[in-house]
Amino acid sequence: MAPELDQSQSGAGWRRSLRVRVVLISLVWIAAALVTTGYVLNHLFESHVHEQYQRQLQVYADYVLADIGQGPDGQPELQRPAQNPRLLQPLSGLYWQLNDVSGSPVLRSRSLWDQILQTPRDLLQDEHSHVHIEPGPSGQQVLLLEQAVRFEWDGSTQWRLLVAEDASSLRAAVAQWQRSLALFLSVLFVGLLVALVAQAIFGFAPLRRLQLAIAQLRNGRATRLQGDYPSEFAPLVEDFNDVLQANEKIIERARAQAGDLAHAIKTPVTIMTNAADEANKNVGDKLAFVDLVQQQLGVLQSTVDSQLRRARLVARGAGVAHQSSLVEPVLIPLIDVMRKLYASSELHFEVVVPDSSVTFAGDNQDLVEVLGNLLDNAGKWARHHVRVKVTDDDGVLQISVEDDGPGIDADQRSAVMDRGTRFDEQVQGSGLGLAIVRDLVQWYGGTLTLSTSPLGGLAVWIQLPPKR
Numbered sequence: 001m002a003p004e005l006d007q008s009q010s011g012a013g014w015r016r017s018l019r020v021r022v023v024l025i026s027l028v029w030i031a032a033a034l035v036t037t038g039y040v041l042n043h044l045f046e047s048h049v050h051e052q053y054q055r056q057l058q059v060y061a062d063y064v065l066a067d068i069g070q071g072p073d074g075q076p077e078l079q080r081p082a083q084n085p086r087l088l089q090p091l092s093g094l095y096w097q098l099n100d101v102s103g104s105p106v107l108r109s110r111s112l113w114d115q116i117l118q119t120p121r122d123l124l125q126d127e128h129s130h131v132h133i134e135p136g137p138s139g140q141q142v143l144l145l146e147q148a149v150r151f152e153w154d155g156s157t158q159w160r161l162l163v164a165e166d167a168s169s170l171r172a173a174v175a176q177w178q179r180s181l182a183l184f185l186s187v188l189f190v191g192l193l194v195a196l197v198a199q200a201i202f203g204f205a206p207l208r209r210l211q212l213a214i215a216q217l218r219n220g221r222a223t224r225l226q227g228d229y230p231s232e233f234a235p236l237v238e239d240f241n242d243v244l245q246a247n248e249k250i251i252e253r254a255r256a257q258a259g260d261l262a263h264a265i266k267t268p269v270t271i272m273t274n275a276a277d278e279a280n281k282n283v284g285d286k287l288a289f290v291d292l293v294q295q296q297l298g299v300l301q302s303t304v305d306s307q308l309r310r311a312r313l314v315a316r317g318a319g320v321a322h323q324s325s326l327v328e329p330v331l332i333p334l335i336d337v338m339r340k341l342y343a344s345s346e347l348h349f350e351v352v353v354p355d356s357s358v359t360f361a362g363d364n365q366d367l368v369e370v371l372g373n374l375l376d377n378a379g380k381w382a383r384h385h386v387r388v389k390v391t392d393d394d395g396v397l398q399i400s401v402e403d404d405g406p407g408i409d410a411d412q413r414s415a416v417m418d419r420g421t422r423f424d425e426q427v428q429g430s431g432l433g434l435a436i437v438r439d440l441v442q443w444y445g446g447t448l449t450l451s452t453s454p455l456g457g458l459a460v461w462i463q464l465p466p467k468r
Helices: 002-011 018-067 168-203 205-219 234-281 283-319 328-341 364-381 410-416 434-443
Strands: 068-070 076-078 094-099 105-108 129-135 141-151 154-166 348-352 385-393 396-403 447-452 458-464
Touching: 018 068, 018 094, 018 129, 018 141, 018 154, 018 168, 076 105, 141 168, 154 168, 168 205, 328 348, 328 364, 328 385, 364 385, 364 396, 364 434, 364 458, 434 447, 434 458
Parallel strands: 348 385
Antiparallel strands: 068 076, 094 105, 094 154, 129 141, 141 154, 385 396, 396 458, 447 458
């Protein structure tokens, strides 16, 4: 089945090619546009040529009418010979003929020789004219103009003047135009096709460079996407490089945590190994050895739990870089929980949220953990009052949690902010969760500051940017 799948994918490759699809779609539109243009131009030219020939036939008709007068018998008569030599030359291609009301020829040009012009029996009003293409002398096609006329000496009788010219010159002019137009449109089509292919090749060249750059990343020959890309691709390249940098930081942090874990485990393992050797030498030390092992296993368990907690923070933060949560819907339920939790202490929880649309650029659960730890810590140490304030300063989320408890000395605050320490591990009864809050805030690119609250106790100030 695998070879068939590969063959199917190979056969459908042109459908997955953006370059081929752009060329094909553009080619169809260009062809349709050129065909439409050719049709319209040809129609306009034919109309123009026919109009010019009709005007010329009307000029011939006016000249003929000027040469016809009244004969001795009261019938129309040619007063002087035609001035156009083509009207005198037999079968020259230019003819005229005057018919009576019954359609019988009364006068005609010498160029007709012994033939007559045939015309449909259609109705014509005075001074009106019709144009037809009809068979002419010697079987040639002629463009025929027929016009209803009345002469001054006999206004009651309607005559019909026919003027015809060989249509071969008209057809030759149209055919020559069509050949020239077809040649021009063909050259234009080829030129546009060449320009389209060149545009597809050079226009999509940055995609090929991007593909090669990604291949170098995959093969380990580069650590970043290098090169100069168009403005449409530049944000994508920058974001991709940012992702690579974030992944490198994750890897570096994982390596550091693995090193810390190995270093932390090494000492207890060494102690237990030495104790086991001593126990083998002295049977009386068995109980002491068991106590030592249990103690060191507790140290190992604490170390492992700490490292796993950090790993969860990193993994969770990496997946929520583009999420957002409203602060107020998270804060209000937490305040209700704290009021019930510390109901016996009669604590007053003050909430200050001037704008209900203030947003945290991160995961909702992370916001719950940050606010929950801070409120719980403040509730444990506050005497009567806890104040929470949430504001937005030009997109920077600012959260402050203050209490009127005993607070924390300045030297202890700096110890809390040291890497790898926990506040509850260094100062007895000073609160829980500050280190976790610090880790989350730092991961989101924010800052955490401890200071003395105007209420008299501890003030925790957090600033978080709009996005990581």
